[in-house]
Amino acid sequence: MSNTLLKVSGLRKSFSIPDGMFGKKKLLKAVHDVSFLIPEGKTFSLVGESGCGKSTTGRLISRLIAPSEGEIWIDGEEISQRKESQLKAMRKKVQMIFQDPYASLNPRMKVRDIVGEPLAIHTKLSKAERNKQVSEILEVVGLSEYHAHRYAHEFSGGQRQRIGIARALIMKPKLIIADEPVSALDVSIQSQILNLLKDLQAEFQLTYLFISHDLSVVEHISDHIGVMYLGTIVESGPKEEIFSNPQHPYTKALLSSIPIPDPRLRRERIILQGDLPSPVNPPTGCRFHTRCPVAMDICKVMEPPVKKGPTADHFVACHLIES
Amino acid sequence: MEKLLQIEKLETEFTKDKQALKILHGVNFHINKGEVLGLVGESGSGKSLTSLSIMKLFKGTSGEISGGRIQFNDQDLTNISESDMRKIRGKQIAMIFQEPMTSLNPVMKIGEQLLEPIRLHLGLKEKQAKAHAVSILKKVGIPRAEEIINEFPHQLSGGMRQRIMIAMAISCNPQLLIADEPTTALDVTIQAQILDLMKQLQQKENMSVLLITHDLGVVAEMCDRVVVMYAGRVVEEADVFELFESPKHPYTKGLIGSVPKLGQKKEKLDSIKGNVPDPSNLPKGCKFAPRCNNVMPICYQEEPPDLKLENGRSCSCWLYKEERGDICV
Amino acid sequence: MLQYIIKRILEMIPILFIVSILIFFFTHLIPGDPARLVAGKDATLEEVTIIRAELGLDKPIWEQYGSYMNHLFHGNLGTSLKTGLPVMDLFVDRFMPSIYLTLFSMVWALVIGLLIGTLSAVFKNKWPDYFGMVTAVSGISLPGFWLGLILIQIFSVQLGWFPTGGAEGWKSYVLPSITLGAGIMSMLARFTRSSLLETLKADFIRTGRAKGLKESVVIPKHALRNSLIPVVTIAGLQFGFLLGGSVVVETVFSFPGMGRLLIDSIAFRDYPVIQAELLLFSLEFILVNLLVDILYSFLNPKIRYVA
């Protein structure tokens, strides 16, 4: 059994947003009691629709924002309430890959300086030494020294995402948080990047927190999956379990909503009615009850506890589950 | 099958700095009555421009059709006047777009926007028009239709707005609905709702639909026939079942192999090497040649012809020259 | 909506308060002794001291401020040092002509500016656009006083159509209004053009065209209204230029308004008048921008509904 690299428990985050134009503030509960762990060298994916809090969770763990409550253990250290000045060591170990390869690279910097920026921040290496490391890491992601002297906007989306990955790798991190890393890319490029991420994981024993709305991508890349709905994880477990034996009605609906690229598999869908409720004013009880096709009375009043699913490591938060 | 729309050798170009940049290079395909045709391709393949060319929505851009025909019923849309074209837009051919958030006018009430095509094309009087609008809203599954017409777009969710766009598009019973990436900006569960709605409406009204998408899953769910585009050209055309079962063009094969499929246990995805080419800097010969796994010397020399294959399929690739080489178009 | 307006008005109060303090203290920094000015060149030291006491200038400055604010709340703007008349009386004759002048200038500038801007955007890169934009960029580059002098030379001196100065009858407003509005008109034209061009690129414009609407419907109904929302804000800010410009234009045209009074008062170090004028100008400016914000919230349904 490998070590646990990341452990998150009871994570909560509320944003106060102005209500209309007047002084009163409302609380937007973006993340509401999220717990999971990732063993070293594995990939855990958070999947869900927009506004479910998956990206916020990623930003909390990378401490771009501070959690309201909860613990974040990275490589044996608790960092949830640390000040920025105490986070340097953690910032070396954790790197991020972002969704939009166009926006996440500074258009005014050359690739060499973009990829070398973490070195400039965390090390005292000379410029020549930094450039040497940059060339090496560019080779690793399938680019070359030749690209280092150019600006990021001279590249296509896929190449830019490689640059972003190179930047994340250069500090030899333990954990990589990838927030929708392929959703802005064309299909043919998306598979290149997914393959690259898998290769890199094998080569450098990386641990991934993978955030995506695309279940097919998630199935391909993950070991474990957490399905999020309105700020909470409604179901989590090993990939095979989630896909072959989903327990939560939301997971089932989500799975059946994905269009499958095979015309012979046209099937009856579970179509959820209505829209996602607002996280400012989430439903009482089970947050999914307003759209749940099998909702019961208890769902409206009581938040379902997390229960063990059919196998070990499989957890479901639903009143229907007998534990 | 009766053809509703037939596009032949369509060429469309933009002018930048007095230089013409051709984006569509002889696009050929047709849409039958009552059928859903999928137009698939990655960014830059020219699929959206094809739809704008059919609608001749070039105002405000330098785009212009520079060759070919667009036969709609018995009219050639490429050479009819702008005022005749306006009578077709919204009435016979309607369109919905990718971004439901920005495709509605933010300062006009939903009702006002919905009534525009109804008044314009159906010539209904105020009261009837309004009743018609409400009935259309109900048809697309909008609750509290009577209230919604007095609300502004920003008060609705993305899924609701896309329903409004669909309502607007079908309000005058068009023969052809062009849907340009209608669900790309939506969440999966909302996408399922919208696709379901579109399918129902299409079958009920026996409307033809041109569905433009990059998502092969959506194509497989929705379409009867598929046209695959690459770098401004049609590379393959086939029945949806045949396309997924036995794709011919190496690009189509690569595309289908690149998509992760649910339940498929595969360590590595197939992928197409390289990048989508820049339309201003296309390679010589077959545009896909630099990325192709089956590339032959001729591919770098000459563009492959559009080859007609069995079952009404066609494919533009030198690999099939031997198969039915005599029927070049 | 009402709440919003009240909130905006409440926000004005601290700003006005600070503005009044600033104006009061800074006008007292003006070099030169007003008591000596009032007393005249030949006055003895005693005479000056007596006048200083009469004017309250011998008291500590915060006491002076206290009594100034006290008077202000009672509608008393003080007494002019130069004329010995209540400042209010000086303003009575001059206030309305100045208001008319700024109003006329603003109205023609808005109408013509919107027109030129719209035409330029609609006929982008065609001759109406070139013509409109050459006019506009020239308009913002013209020194107002110079334009005024040229207009006087042509239309008053040579053609004799309009008077060279004064504020008698509508004719005397024509040239000053043209001069004062020219810059604003140009800025509004440029801003309207860019705002409209931006809107014309929006997706909903394409939706309108896809419905089969004519350009003559798409542009006024869909594009213009959306692009006017930011134009309104800019127009409010431009109002400040009008107030500042009026000082110059009134000087050029010997126009008996608030602006010229300000220049005259500065030359004479007539504190109470300068104070009152500056306060009035900034109050006017703040009020106009308040109105603009309210108008903005009417035009923009997003604000309307949030409130």
Add this chain to the structure above:
Amino acid sequence: MELSKTVNQSNTIITEKKYSPLKEFWKNWKRQKTALWASFFILLLIIIAVVGPYIAPYDPYKPDYNSMLQGPGSKHFAGTDEYGRDIFSRLLVGSRISLSVSFLSVFLGAIVGTILGLISGYFGGWLDRFIMRSSDVMFAFPDLLLAIAIVAILGPGLNNVVIAVSIFSVPSFARLVRGATLEAKETVFVEAAKSMGASHFRIMFQHILPETLGSLIVFISMRIGTAILAASSLSFLGLGASPETPDWGAMLSLGRDYLGTSSHVVMMPGIAIFLTVLAFNVVGDGLRDVLDPKTKNE
């Protein structure tokens, strides 16, 4: 056709020609024909401002009572004023005043405003509220009125005009930079830098300030035009340069009385002001087209 070459294992093809921001700028700038000419005009003005006193055909200060109020002619290019001074010489020498007053005041205002705006936008919180409320108060006075009020307090004179114009520029620059900073702060690459552990200093100066530079340069150019107008208005009102100085605004003010008889006394300095301001505005427009990211992708 540009040369292409296959560079590596992922078969990426990029064009051979090397990109450089300066070259790119020059390439786009050359296309802005009017702005190109206007920038040459400004360059010429700057040269004149430097060498003006040495090339002026006459002494700009010395009265010549034999040739008062002469119209433009072969002897006096732009005519003479009421003291018989050569207007062309005065214009040449005056260009130094106009340019230095406007450059100095705008740069002072820009530096202070940029620093305030950057701090205000980046750190937010009470600092932001304080800086923004202060600029609200400044905004309660229309620009020119504020300048008039400041000059009224400090007394007339060119130095005080510089101070007045730079003070009224500060809040505008602060707002502009604050807005751009807020926008840049939201970009993903700033978030990326934060996630790497970059310091505030690094984020502000490496990532945010360069983002604001485009709109800053455009605004500076426009603002120089405004400053020239404001300074000459103050001189015209008798609050700026003293009447004998060959300042363009002061010359115009002096010439008013002779408008009916010798209009060139007013026309010449007026044209000088107009053309200079026009050039800066045209250059500003051109820069906006080239530098502003919003119009860039047209």
